[in-house]
């Protein structure tokens with residue numbers, strides 16, 4: 415299939431209509447969607463390991479972490495959710511979990527996790543995801559001449575499958591055992607390793623997609639540096655993450671389903687995501703929000719359970735258009751390209767010292783000059799499952 419014409423992406427009305435079509439609040443309805451996808455049955459998977467003395471997950475299961483964007487020590491605590499402490503970085507405004515699960519526990523969880531896989535496989539979820547994936551593919555396609563895709567954290571493989579149907583040559587990277595077995599049976603190229611361990615050649619892909627990946631990885635900077643390395647010079651990365659500055663999250667705070675701690679480690683907003691991307695010399699082509707969660711907003715404003723009720727609009731003027739114009743949607747969607755690999759800029763930012771913040775195992779890439787991205791020898795989880 416050839417690339418879509420540019421028209422709909424530059425027509426705000428058409429573009430909003432495309433977004434609204436995969437917004438469950440506006441189509442299926444919040445209560446029905448949560449019931450039919452099985453979301454209402456999800457439970458925090460590590461609650462049994464909470465130490466009653468601290469309210470936190472047992473100390474031997476955790477490891478400390480500084481801000482994964484700027485390296486600053488944990489800022490003021492915001493709240494504890496499901497045994498995990500959430501803090502905010504005063505430097506870059508990132509909300510993140512400062513004591514995360516040990517890496518072996520996290521990888522084991524991703525390999526074996528089933529509850530979320532069942533949500534992804536549910537019919538209502540798959541139908542909306544298909545529209546969302548078409549939206550992302552169309553955004554990228556019109557700017558790319560070739561069609562080599564790496565889908566990081568491919569989950570059940572629906573995006574790789576959709577891209578293949580549309581003429582892309584797709585490679586899926588995923589850790590979950592059931593998902594990778596199913597993908598391999600269907601003949602897809604599957605990499606069952608974190609991205610940093612996949613040993614992919616430089617410039618291999620025209621598009622690297624990270625649908626709901628960066629919120630899960632302990633070191634998103636490393637994942638993005640590796641993404642940049644495997645991208646062709648004129649390639650693109652497509653990134654979707656939860657938006658901590660969304661209206662629904664600003665209203666619900668720790669009651670928001672986006673916070674859990676075992677899996678969502680980083681909560682980006684437009685500012686912190688931009689800082690992260692620019693620290694790795696990505697140029698932002700598109701940055702917008704999708705998915706209003708307007709149903710949950712209305713429920714909350716009517717003193718109802720935000721996830722299981724149904725309520726009429728509270729502010730009639732609060733429309734999807736208003737929400738997205740203000741970047742208040744519940745997901746941030748970014749389309750980015752590798753920027754030039756050039757010399758020093760004026761007014762060096764803190765991120766210019768990124769390499770100094772990386773572990774000792776980081777090695778400068780050979781023959782790329784002083785601005786080469788570091789390649790990390792140490793394994794890190796990159797092949798992530800989707801979770802929202």
Ligand SMILES: [Zn+2]
Nearest residue numbers: 481484503506
């Ligand atoms: Zn920071």
